[in-house]
Amino acid sequence: ARPKVGYFYTGKNTLGMLMEEISAITVQDLQSVPVAIKHDKSAYEAVVTMFLEDVGTVFVLDEEGMLNGILSRKDLLKAAINNNDLRDIPVVMVMTPISKIIVATPDEPAASAARRLIDNEIDCLPVVKIIDEKKRMYQVLGRITKTNFTRLLVDLAEGKGGNYHNNEA
Template identity: 45%
Template sequence: MDLNDRQHKIIEIVREEAPITGEQIAEKLNVTRATLRPDLTILTMSGFLEARPRVGYFYTGQTSGTILSEEIKKLKVKEFQSLPVVISGSASAYKAVCEMFVEDVGSLFVVDDKGLLAGVISRKDLLRTAIGSQDMNQVPVNVIMSRMPNIAYCKNNDSVLDVAVLLITKEIDAVPVVQAKDTGFEVIGRMTKTNITKAFVSLSSGESNKF
């Protein structure tokens, strides 16, 4: 929300002199207590200030950013995740490339014979192999994939924000959405920078998951 100049000044005053009463703030700003009432109401109700009866106003430390941040943290992976595309570790790198083009994805999740997560393979991994001297038909996916347990993943109840931070800090494009099983993880979804970009757009349109 956009605060006006006087509201910014009030926050400044409270930040420096809390606890401070409405009367005292009014005096400093050279206006009446009545003039100030709407400003103090909006600052209190929107979370910038806290009012304690018979004591005065305190600064909560919240900013427009932290209030916005509450909205963002409400977005969950399950609202934005895509379907996962999986491949067997024994498939060839050539087959993996074809699968990527057919499914139009940038990462495949590699599963073992029980259907549990074993690795991840990206366009970058395949491009590295392709310009090497090996025959793409002879190299199996499980030789060039990133493998468990060195794989970042998320749960469908995680926030989109946590996944965004994970993708940025690990410098990867996608993580599997998993569900824990006795002996490993079942892959139930896919979260990529595309999904984060869609979440970003949906925030602005006021709907979640508009795509």
């Protein structure tokens, strides 16, 4: 184990150490509790759930509790804009379907999940247990959002980055 304080040779600059610190943090160190509704609900019920739980993303689950789709505020705003009654619109009509969903897994580095959020211009990834990759059967364990990453940045800036990995050497 390298010493944490004092004289030491790293062979890296401070940015290299920064990379190392951040890469030790995994998705499950940051993830939030998922909020979900069943796939037979209306867009109106999705909006109500979104406001009740104060989240920006709601997961849609099938009968077996597997991930079916994702609803963002943007999806619902788009549905609401044309004077539609959201009570008449099934969530499956406005959600991003499973075929287009990008997921995260608990053990991957948080930074790689953050990179997928940025590259795909989305706000939230479902954190999943992969049941069957080919059939895209995913069990939802959590959600990871730009809020989680912003909070991590604040913690790192305030010297609390160590809270995220307790098993450090």
